[in-house]
Amino acid sequence: MLRALQDLQIFVATARQGNLSSVARAMNLTPAATSAAIKRLELQLGAPLFVRSTRSLRLTKDGEHYLQYCEQALLQLELGENLLRSGREALQGKLHLSLPSDLGRNLLAPLLDGFMAAHPQVELRLQMSDHLTNIYRQPVDLVIRYGQPPDSALIALPLRPENDRVLCAAPDYIARYGTPTHPQELYRHNCLCFMLADTVHDHWRFTRAEEFISVKVKGDRVADDGDMVRRWAIAGDGIAYKSRLDITADLAAGRLLQLCPDWQGEAAPLYMLLPDRRQLTPLIKALRSHLLQYLPQRPV
Structure with missing residues (x-):
C-alpha cells in the first residue's frame, strides 16, 4: 500500500516537473526507481501515461485525465494527515x-x-x-x-x-511558421507581449554561457493580463515569453513547446x-x- 501511494506521488511530481531525474533527487530516490514507479502504474492501468523523448516527458490524454484524480486523492490524504496532526490546534x-x-x-x-x-x-x-x-x-x-x-x-x-522565463509557442504555430533556432530570429515572428502600467514588455533578454542579448520584439497582440497572453499562445496566435511556473502544465501536456532551450530566459x-x-x-x-x-x- 505504501509503495502504491509513493507511485502516485512520483507520477504527480513527474507530471508537474516533466523530468524524472529532478523528481528522483527531490524524493531521494534513484532515477531507476522513479521510472519503475511510472511503469508499474502504466501496467496496472493498461495505458501509457507519458510520451517519452530523449529530453523530456509529456502527459498523454489518459495521463492528463488520471492526473486530476491523483491530485484530488493526494489532497484528501493530506487533509486527513493535517487534521490528525492539528488536533485541537486547528x-x-x-x-x-x-x-x-x-x-x-x-x-x-x-x-x-x-x-x-x-x-x-x-x-x-x-x-x-x-x-x-x-x-x-x-x-x-x-x-x-x-x-x-x-x-x-x-x-x-x-x-x-530559481524560476525563470521561457520562450514558448503552440505546436500549431510552429507547424505554420517554423521554429526559431536563435532569439535574434524572433523579428520574423508574431510575439505576444505583456503590458504593465502602460509599459509594454517588448525587450526580451536571454543569456547563454557568457553571452547576453536583448531582443526587441513586436506582434499584433498586447495584454495587461498574463493569463490572456498564455491563452493566445496556446491558441497558436504567436510566441510568448512566460514564467516557467505559469506554463509548467502546458509544457508537460504538449500544449506549448519551449523554444531556443539552449538560451536562458530572464530570472522571474x-x-x-x-x-x-x-x-x-x-x-x-x-x-x-x-x-x-x-x-x-x-x-x-
Whole structure:
C-alpha cells in the first residue's frame, strides 16, 4: 500500500516537473526507481501515461485525465494527515491575498483549495490582478508576485527563487511558421507581449554561457493580463515569453513547446510579500509551507 501511494506521488511530481531525474533527487530516490514507479502504474492501468523523448516527458490524454484524480486523492490524504496532526490546534482566521492573474487562476487557486480543505476554519479573500498592489494601503495580508520586491522595506519570503522565463509557442504555430533556432530570429515572428502600467514588455533578454542579448520584439497582440497572453499562445496566435511556473502544465501536456532551450530566459523569482514580520502568523506560515511543498520546481 505504501509503495502504491509513493507511485502516485512520483507520477504527480513527474507530471508537474516533466523530468524524472529532478523528481528522483527531490524524493531521494534513484532515477531507476522513479521510472519503475511510472511503469508499474502504466501496467496496472493498461495505458501509457507519458510520451517519452530523449529530453523530456509529456502527459498523454489518459495521463492528463488520471492526473486530476491523483491530485484530488493526494489532497484528501493530506487533509486527513493535517487534521490528525492539528488536533485541537486547528488553524483559523481570514486570509486576504493578492495574486497574479495567470499564476493565481491556473496554479495557485487549486493549491489554495487544497489548503482550505485541510483547514476548514480558514476564510479566503482573493484579489486577482497583474497590477502592483500597494500592500500598505489595500486590505491584504500578503502579496504573491514575480521579481525582486520594489520596496526594500517589505518582508520577502521566497517561494520559487530559481524560476525563470521561457520562450514558448503552440505546436500549431510552429507547424505554420517554423521554429526559431536563435532569439535574434524572433523579428520574423508574431510575439505576444505583456503590458504593465502602460509599459509594454517588448525587450526580451536571454543569456547563454557568457553571452547576453536583448531582443526587441513586436506582434499584433498586447495584454495587461498574463493569463490572456498564455491563452493566445496556446491558441497558436504567436510566441510568448512566460514564467516557467505559469506554463509548467502546458509544457508537460504538449500544449506549448519551449523554444531556443539552449538560451536562458530572464530570472522571474516568485516571492510572498508582507509589510511587517509581525504579520507572519502561524496561518501564513502554514500557507507558505503548503505552497513550498506543492509548487512545481524548475527542471534541472
